[in-house]
Amino acid sequence: LRANDPIFAMSQEPNHTTWVITKHEHVKEMLKSKSFIKDQRKLFSNNQSHEKQDNGEINIFQNMMLDVDPPDHTRLRKLVQPYFNPKTIKELKPRIIEIADELLDQASEKQGPVDLIDEFAFPLPIIVISELLGIPSEDRNKFRKWSNTIVAASDEFEPDFMEDVQAFTNYLTDLFERRRKSPENDFISSLLQAEEDGEQLNRDELYSMVVLLIIAGHETTVNLIANTMYALFEHPDQLEKLKTDTKLTATAIEEGLRYYSPVDFTTARWSEDDMEFHGKTIKRGDLVLASLASANRDEEKFEAPDTFDITRKPNPHVAFGYGIHFCLGAPLARLEGEIALRKLMERFPNISMVENQTSSPWRPVFLLRGLEGLK
Numbered sequence: 001l002r003a004n005d006p007i008f009a010m011s012q013e014p015n016h017t018t019w020v021i022t023k024h025e026h027v028k029e030m031l032k033s034k035s036f037i038k039d040q041r042k043l044f045s046n047n048q049s050h051e052k053q054d055n056g057e058i059n060i061f062q063n064m065m066l067d068v069d070p071p072d073h074t075r076l077r078k079l080v081q082p083y084f085n086p087k088t089i090k091e092l093k094p095r096i097i098e099i100a101d102e103l104l105d106q107a108s109e110k111q112g113p114v115d116l117i118d119e120f121a122f123p124l125p126i127i128v129i130s131e132l133l134g135i136p137s138e139d140r141n142k143f144r145k146w147s148n149t150i151v152a153a154s155d156e157f158e159p160d161f162m163e164d165v166q167a168f169t170n171y172l173t174d175l176f177e178r179r180r181k182s183p184e185n186d187f188i189s190s191l192l193q194a195e196e197d198g199e200q201l202n203r204d205e206l207y208s209m210v211v212l213l214i215i216a217g218h219e220t221t222v223n224l225i226a227n228t229m230y231a232l233f234e235h236p237d238q239l240e241k242l243k244t245d246t247k248l249t250a251t252a253i254e255e256g257l258r259y260y261s262p263v264d265f266t267t268a269r270w271s272e273d274d275m276e277f278h279g280k281t282i283k284r285g286d287l288v289l290a291s292l293a294s295a296n297r298d299e300e301k302f303e304a305p306d307t308f309d310i311t312r313k314p315n316p317h318v319a320f321g322y323g324i325h326f327c328l329g330a331p332l333a334r335l336e337g338e339i340a341l342r343k344l345m346e347r348f349p350n351i352s353m354v355e356n357q358t359s360s361p362w363r364p365v366f367l368l369r370g371l372e373g374l375k
């Protein structure tokens, strides 16, 4: 596609075309919204405003930071940015190391091969994001199913989807109520304060923000850790290299992000006007997706793009997106990924993969690249 039809019309609906952008250069150009401003409007908008309805009920997906444009986006991002900037995140390092060690202690006590995802790659980011948000530890396991159903749903009217969304909403209503009565020094309490002040955050934005962070914390970093380990098992020379020099964990994580990008596509962008984009006519109302996974294997940008090289430098991948919606959690994901890899190498120098999957090991989810399991 990159060579023959880099801006590809994936499907034609009665009222719009869905385009997929596959080249690194084009992906960056489209996501860098400054290139596409007209009459102070973003031409590739994240906001499908005509589909939004307000029937008075709580909507945990309405006005998610990812789905809105400036100035709403700027206001919402500013509110949460201080919790996720690199300096604040660095302070979490000792605690993340402690959690990683505890999980690996528990895994070591098990007999026989363990699933790296169940025992380590999944619980690590969940515990970290839950502690950061202020979610009680006894409630953490509830989110796995809700979060999985929401990202896997191909149809939002599937019975499981509606049921899990309702359970998620009820849980948050209850948690917010408890925190309102007795605030704590945590992220949720400070968001509730912002909601009460009224100007920075409305009710649906509050729910959507917490849901977005919980889902992002559940569905992405687990894949970064597991996919990078899987790539290392597939490339034993790179695994050996990392074992003998754990200083390479930072570049290994960047290469894991590039090679098996945990997020395949950005969320939807909607064209606000007819426009020419590198030879294609994109019409007003068309849906445009950027394939980050394809951009990260672009031969015009990366030398030997299909080679997994944990020393690759520079590594200008777009696994965390680009532009104003660049991943808020990138510093956290990178830190967790590096700690996870280093701990696995230090504590299990003979680590290996026992199960050689014959069929596809990947979960059948459109937007994300993650393994079913990793033993």
Ligand code: HEM
Binding pocket: 065, 066, 067, 077, 129, 212, 213, 216, 217, 220, 221, 224, 261, 262, 263, 265, 266, 267, 268, 292, 319, 320, 321, 322, 324, 325, 326, 327, 328, 329, 330, 332, 333
């Ligand atoms: C946005 C990837 C981890 C929170 C994004 C986007 C990508 C991405 C590609 C942009 C999507 C778009 O433009 O449509 C990843 C990857 C991760 C990761 C690969 C792990 C390896 C996290 C974590 C958090 C997080 C741990 C938070 C706890 C967010 C938020 C946004 C976002 C809030 C929306 C930012 C905005 O709209 O301004 N992420 N993410 N992500 N991510 Fe992540």
